[in-house]
Every structure is written in C-alpha cells, then in structure tokens.
Amino acid sequence: MTDTNLSLMATLALKKLAANKEYRDLFLASDTLRDFLRPAALRYIISEDRGEMLDKLAALQGKGYRTGVEYVGEEATTVEEVSSATDEYLTLIDLMAQHSTLFEPPQLGFDLSNVGMIISRDLAIENCSRILKHAADKDVGVIISMERSQWTDSILDIFLELSGHYPNLGITLQAQLNRTPDDLDAVLKTGCKVRLVKGVYAEPAQISLPRGVVLNERYLGLLDRISGANIRYAFATQDPLLVSEIINSEIATGGELEMLHGVRPELIKGVKDQGLIKTRVSAVYGTNWYLHLLHRIAEFPENIFLALDDTAAKRQSASASKY
Ligand SMILES: Cc1cc2nc3c(=O)[nH]c(=O)nc-3n(C[C@H](O)[C@H](O)[C@H](O)COP(=O)(O)OP(=O)(O)OC[C@H]3O[C@@H](n4cnc5c(N)ncnc54)[C@H](O)[C@@H]3O)c2cc1C
Numbered sequence: 356m357t358d359t360n361l362s363l364m365a366t367l368a369l370k371k372l373a374a375n376k377e378y379r380d381l382f383l384a385s386d387t388l389r390d391f392l393r394p395a396a397l398r399y400i401i402s403e404d405r406g407e408m409l410d411k412l413a414a415l416q417g418k419g420y421r422t423g424v425e426y427v428g429e430e431a432t433t434v435e436e437v438s439s440a441t442d443e444y445l446t447l448i449d450l451m452a453q454h455s456t457l458f459e460p461p462q463l464g465f466d467l468s469n470v471g472m473i474i475s476r477d478l479a480i481e482n483c484s485r486i487l488k489h490a491a492d493k494d495v496g497v498i499i500s501m502e503r504s505q506w507t508d509s510i511l512d513i514f515l516e517l518s519g520h521y522p523n524l525g526i527t528l529q530a531q532l533n534r535t536p537d538d539l540d541a542v543l544k545t546g547c548k549v550r551l552v553k554g555v556y557a558e559p560a561q562i563s564l565p566r567g568v569v570l571n572e573r574y575l576g577l578l579d580r581i582s583g584a585n586i587r588y589a590f591a592t593q594d595p596l597l598v599s600e601i602i603n604s605e606i607a608t609g610g611e612l613e614m615l616h617g618v619r620p621e622l623i624k625g626v627k628d629q630g631l632i633k634t635r636v637s638a639v640y641g642t643n644w645y646l647h648l649l650h651r652i653a654e655f656p657e658n659i660f661l662a663l664d665d666t667a668a669k670r671q672s673a674s675a676s677k678y
Pocket residue numbers: 499500501502527529552553554555556566591592593594595613614615618619637650651652654655658
C-alpha cells in the first residue's frame with residue numbers, strides 16, 4: 356500500500372471514529388480515557404479553562420494576531436445542553452469585554468447544533484439572537500460554523516433569517532460541497548462576513564469533492580468571488596500550498612488568513628511577520644475535546660505521531676510557543 360493510500364485510510368477511519376456517537380459518549384464517561392489523551396488534545400485546545408484561555412488569546416493579540424474562540428462541544432440534543440452552551444457564550448462575551456489585556460474582543464464561533472438547531476428552528480433562532488445581540492452590544496463579531504451536509508439547509512436558512520438583523524454575524528462555507536457555488540450568491544447578498552473552508556466532514560461522493568487539485572481550484576474560484584464582493588472574509592486553511600498561492604494573489608487583499616490554534620503555528624507566523632495580510636488564530640477551549648482532537652489528526656494523519664509523543668511524554672506540546 357502506498358503512503359497516500361495509508362494516509363487516506365487513516366483519515367477516513369478517524370472521521371468514522373469521530374462520527375461514532377457511541378465512542379463519543381464513552382469518552383465523556385471515562386475520566387481515565389480523557390486523562391490519557393489530554394496531553395495530545397492540549398496541542399490544539401488552547402486551554403480547558405476559560406480564564407486561562409482569555410489570557411492566552413490576549414498574549415496572541417500582543418504578538419499581532421487577530422483571534423477567534425469557540426467553546427468545544429457536541430451537537431446538543433436536550434434543552435439543558437442547549438441552555439448551558441448558550442449561557443457559556445453569553446458569559447464569555449461579558450468576560451471578553453471585562454478582560455484587562457485583550458486589545459479587541461476575539462471573534463466568537465459556534466455550531467448552531469449547540470444552541471438548539473437539532474431541537475427546533477425557533478429555539479436556534481431565539482438563542483442565536485440572544486448571543487448576537489449581546490455580542491453586538493460588546494462589539495464582538497460572531498461566526499457560525501458549517502456542520503455535516505444533513506444540516507446545510509437548516510444552517511443557511513437560519514443564517515439568512517438572522518443576517519438582516521445582525522451585521523456582526525458571519526458564516527462558514529465548505530468548498531468541498533458541490534452546492535456551495537450555488538449557495539454563495541444568496542450569502543454574498545447579505546453583506547455578512549464569509550469564512551471559506553474546505554470542509555472537515557466525510558461526505559458522500561455524489562455531493563462533494565475529495566481532497567485534491569479540483570477541490571483547490573474550486574476553493575480559489577469561490578474565494579475569488581468572495582473577495583470581489585466587498586465584504587469581510589477569511590480564507591481558513593492550513594494547507595501550505597494553498598496559503599502560498601492565495602497570499603501571492605490579489606484575492607488575499609482585504610481578507611484574512613485564519614488557522615486553528617496549534618496547527619502549523621510557524622505557517623501563520625510567517626504570513627503575519629510579512630505584514631501584508633491579516634492573520635487570525637482561532638482557538639478552542641473546554642473539556643469536551645474528543646471530536647476536535649480526532650478531526651485535527653484526520654486532516655493530517657502524520658499528526659498521530661505527535662499525538663503519540665505528547666501522550667507518552669505526558670506533557671503539553673510546546674507548539675503554542677511557536678507563534
Ligand atoms: C479557522 C477554521 C475554521 C474551520 N471551521 C470549519 C467549519 O465550520 N466546518 C468545517 O467543515 N470545517 C471547518 N474547518 C476545517 C476545514 O474544513 C478543514 O478540514 C481543515 O482546515 C483542513 O483542510 P485544509 O484546507 O487545511 O487542507 P487539507 O486539504 O485538509 O490538507 C492539506 C495540507 O494542509 C496541511 N494540514 C491540514 N490540516 C492540518 C493539520 N491539522 N495539521 C497539520 N497540517 C495540516 C497538511 O500539510 C495537509 O497535507 C475549519 C478550519 C479552520 C482553519
């Protein structure tokens with residue numbers, strides 16, 4: 356088997372594991388498993404603690420990065436889970452505003468499935484509106500993540516509904532989905548911020564493109580349309596080749612490179628140090644990080660070696676010091 360086939364096999368296996376609810380529940384129920392995997396997760400999770408997370412974001416801002424933050428969680432299926440996630444975001448907005456060393460409030464990101472979308476459209480709109488209003492009062496930008504394709508219609512529907520009321524709202528679009536070039540027009544008409552990603556979920560071949568040249572071309576074509584629309588936008592990718600192609604072209608001007616905390620810090624630092632393009636480090640905090648860890652390894656299966664090393668050494672990686 357070639358290295359490429361092995362990597363693909365590992366990626367698909369990790370994405371399958373990530374999609375398996377039984378294993379996700381097992382993780383939540385097992386302190387031992389969490390303790391074992393924690394050193395590997397802390398390479399990507401900025402902190403399990405909210406206060407420490409804010410201090411670390413302030414330090415990143417001090418180095419010249421814009422920042423973003425998301426409370427790591429799962430699809431919430433009960434009203435209690437939904438209320439707890441919504442409260443977390445409302446509290447977080449207050450704490451951002453009160454923090455003494457943050458230069459500007461970090462951009463807040465979340466999944467609509469965390470705030471009620473699985474229970475009902477109305478509940479998601481109600482909670483999302485509360486967060487958006489509170490965020491607007493404190494000058495916080497909000498970006499909605501894009502989830503599995505079964506939810507794309509619902510997420511776009513809720514985003515379009517809220518976009519007219521909250522200019523601080525933004526949306527993530529996945530280049531891998533075949534529908535995205537068609538969805539883009541309606542999204543651009545809102546004037547809201549767009550964050551373009553390739554897409555992290557394993558989707559059926561009938562509705563999506565696999566990783567490769569054709570997907571990269573579609574990504575660049577979408578970014579070209581977005582950058583011409585006179586809106587705020589981010590190209591969120593950790594692909595060194597794509598980053599190099601984008602920052603050496605006009606489609607980067609006016610946009611920002613956004614990368615996840617702990618992933619290739621030297622890549623985003625290089626772009627930041629050039630001083631031509633804005634950069635944003637998007638961090639995730641909290642204790643329910645099993646999915647986030649699996650996704651970061653699935654994107655680049657070689658990361659399994661780093662995870663093994665972190666786990667065996669029982670120490671937090673020093674990757675954050677590379678910013
Ligand atoms: C800020 C941000 C927000 C995101 N929000 C969403 C979202 O809402 N919905 C969604 O579906 N997806 C989201 N993603 C994930 C995204 O869809 C991709 O899965 C992820 O960015 C990997 O794709 P890629 O473009 O970086 O490159 P890929 O094509 O996956 O990989 C190309 C190369 O990039 C490098 N690379 C990629 N990932 C890593 C990694 N983890 N570690 C080391 N090297 C890596 C490797 O060299 C790899 O060979 C987000 C990503 C970012 C950065």
